[in-house]
Amino acid sequence: MTPVRTRPLLAAALALAFAAPALAADPIKVGLALDISGPFAAGGAETRDAINLAIKLLDNKLGGYPAEFIQADTAGSPDQAKQIVDRFIQQNKIDFFTGPVPSNVALAVGPALFAAKVPFITANPGPSQYAGAQCNPYFFGQSYQNDTWDEAAGQWASDQGLKSAFILAPNYPAGRDHLTGFKRTYKGNVVAEVYGKVGQLDYAAELAQIRAAKPEAVFFFLPGAMGINFIKQFVASGLSKDVRLVT
Numbered sequence: 001m002t003p004v005r006t007r008p009l010l011a012a013a014l015a016l017a018f019a020a021p022a023l024a025a026d027p028i029k030v031g032l033a034l035d036i037s038g039p040f041a042a043g044g045a046e047t048r049d050a051i052n053l054a055i056k057l058l059d060n061k062l063g064g065y066p067a068e069f070i071q072a073d074t075a076g077s078p079d080q081a082k083q084i085v086d087r088f089i090q091q092n093k094i095d096f097f098t099g100p101v102p103s104n105v106a107l108a109v110g111p112a113l114f115a116a117k118v119p120f121i122t123a124n125p126g127p128s129q130y131a132g133a134q135c136n137p138y139f140f141g142q143s144y145q146n147d148t149w150d151e152a153a154g155q156w157a158s159d160q161g162l163k164s165a166f167i168l169a170p171n172y173p174a175g176r177d178h179l180t181g182f183k184r185t186y187k188g189n190v191v192a193e194v195y196g197k198v199g200q201l202d203y204a205a206e207l208a209q210i211r212a213a214k215p216e217a218v219f220f221f222l223p224g225a226m227g228i229n230f231i232k233q234f235v236a237s238g239l240s241k242d243v244r245l246v247t
Contacts, residue, residue: 027066031088031118032099033109038076039199042224043101047123051099074100076198078108085109089116096121101223102198103127103146103174114138128177146174147181150221154185157217157246163188165246166215168206170226171195178221191215196222201229207237217244 035044070092074081088094096119103125113120114136126145169175191213222230
């Protein structure tokens with residue numbers, strides 16, 4: 001006779017054995033909400049390319065079972081992303097979800113996924129809210145928490161003896177998380193904390209503010225094209241001769 005304490009394990013093994021053919025017949029469905037257009041398109045395209053490469057290398061399988069990857073463009077819009085996720089859950093009956101780049105989109109789609117018990121495996125964003133009061137067992141961060149890199153940057157700037165810093169980010173959840181992380185460990189004087197627009201590409205006003213503030217360093221979080229344009233304009237303005245960039 002099978003010992004009582006081992007019966008649940010045996011039952012689970014038998015259940016998995018009988019379930020395997022059904023799993024093989026029904027593909028695992030993965031919803032991919034990607035930012036192919038909009039302010040986060042640079043990161044969205046890289047995420048899409050990486051996922052598509054993985055799909056190819058895995059031969060469209062996950063754990064040896066056939067998988068279906070359903071892709072849609074959020075355009076970096078929380079409202080559009082919520083509509084996509086509702087469709088993924090209700091019509092496509094997805095088993096897993098991943099893809100968006102910005103934290104505001106991650107925060108917008110989380111509640112519907114969690115209510116439906118669909119695991120959200122983040123490809124990029126790590127909003128501090130999901131590591132705190134809104135922590136959820138269906139959210140899996142395989143990248144980072146937004147403010148951790150910035151804590152390291154703040155400590156590094158302090159260790160370098162940079163006594164004053166001008167800090168800059170877009171005005172959305174990740175921007176606020178990143179600047180908060182820097183301030184948490186930076187021991188110098190923050191001469192200005194400036195929040196620009198998401199998707200901003202012209203930084204003439206901010207560069208004028210930096211010139212007037214005369215900081216020893218500028219710390220910024222400007223993802224994708226925002227950061228590329230800022231660095232180009234920062235160097236072109238001549239500020240890079242006297243001000244240290246930290247990011």
